[in-house]
Amino acid sequence: MKSAVLVFPGSNREGDVARALHMVSGVKPAMVWHADSALPQGTDLVVLPGGFSYGDYLRCGAIAARAPIMDAVRAHAARGGLVLGICNGFQILCESGLLPGVLVRNARLRFICREALLKVERNDTPFTRRYARGAIVRYPVAHGEGNYTADAQTLKRLEDEGRVLFRYVMPDGHRDDAQVLNGAANSIAGIVSEKLNVLGLMPHPENHVDPLVGPTDGRALFESLVGALEKA
Amino acid sequence: MKARVLVTLKSAVLDPQGKAIEGALRSLGVPGVSSVRQGKVFDVELDTSDPAKAEATLKDACEKLLANTVIETYRIELVD
Numbered sequence: 001m002k003s004a005v006l007v008f009p010g011s012n013r014e015g016d017v018a019r020a021l022h023m024v025s026g027v028k029p030a031m032v033w034h035a036d037s038a039l040p041q042g043t044d045l046v047v048l049p050g051g052f053s054y055g056d057y058l059r060c061g062a063i064a065a066r067a068p069i070m071d072a073v074r075a076h077a078a079r080g081g082l083v084l085g086i087c088n089g090f091q092i093l094c095e096s097g098l099l100p101g102v103l104v105r106n107a108r109l110r111f112i113c114r115e116a117l118l119k120v121e122r123n124d125t126p127f128t129r130r131y132a133r134g135a136i137v138r139y140p141v142a143h144g145e146g147n148y149t150a151d152a153q154t155l156k157r158l159e160d161e162g163r164v165l166f167r168y169v170m171p172d173g174h175r176d177d178a179q180v181l182n183g184a185a186n187s188i189a190g191i192v193s194e195k196l197n198v199l200g201l202m203p204h205p206e207n208h209v210d211p212l213v214g215p216t217d218g219r220a221l222f223e224s225l226v227g228a229l230e231k232a
Numbered sequence: 233m234k235a236r237v238l239v240t241l242k243s244a245v246l247d248p249q250g251k252a253i254e255g256a257l258r259s260l261g262v263p264g265v266s267s268v269r270q271g272k273v274f275d276v277e278l279d280t281s282d283p284a285k286a287e288a289t290l291k292d293a294c295e296k297l298l299a300n301t302v303i304e305t306y307r308i309e310l311v312d
Contacts, residue, residue: 106248107246
């Protein structure tokens with residue numbers, strides 16, 4: 001698996017995700033600077049890491065979404081290439097038009113840094129094939145603007161097309177939109193593109209891959225990607 | 233010429249920052265404030281002196297970067 005991790009000024013989770021990719025696939029990803037205009041030849045997977053690209057100036061992810069490398073990412077996605085945006089990476093994907101909707105300030109205004117419970121809504125995607133359908137997993141969250149919002153029509157389309165891949169749930173495994181930690185519409189934590197090849201999610205699977213740290217629920221996401229690419 | 237661009241959240245979009253400011257004004261005892269919505273102001277200087285051209289440039293800037301039209305609306309004011 002050839003993966004590329006994009007690095008913007010202000011990214012800070014690129015090391016974590018590179019480590020997770022290396023650990024699971026055995027191959028170190030290429031680190032690609034935002035001002036580059038091309039991805040390394042043969043890139044299978046592009047990862048947009050978490051952080052505070054451009055200091056969250058203007059809107060989270062707004063400036064990074066217009067960086068030179070993003071044209072190459074759009075072309076990669078249009079070819080069906082895999083793209084994973086985590087946290088700030090999700091914000092960048094929304095701002096760049098690769099995913100619909102937007103992430104706004106958390107409903108209760110607090111920066112939330114803790115573990116979140118998520119439901120994996122489907123396992124027939126390249127990102128979730130190593131999870132059981134409906135599995136409840138624990139990933140850490142760390143964001144101030146993770147409140148997913150879109151117009152009613154877009155939300156309906158996402159639901160009808162089964163494009164909500166990860167949803168925040170309560171300890172009993174059921175969603176509660178009134179109590180969801182950041183106010184996200186329909187308790188949305190992660191969505192995929194129409195062709196299922198672009199995933200944006202707020203929580204951090206890359207931080208739960210090593211037993212030394214604690215749970216390893218995030219590992220299966222990276223294993224899914226490795227599996228999907230081996231099959232292809 | 234100079235222009236001012238105002239970007240505000242659409243009325244249907246929840247504005248938690250505006251709400252917090254509203255609450256703070258209330259706790260300060262500032263009377264008669266029923267609602268606060270927070271937005272952004274961009275003061276822009278343009279090379280052109282043609283208002284139509286300025287308006288077109290700023291509209292382009294808003295659509296491409298200054299506003300996220302999923303949640304925000306913008307207003308362009310030509311200053312002089």
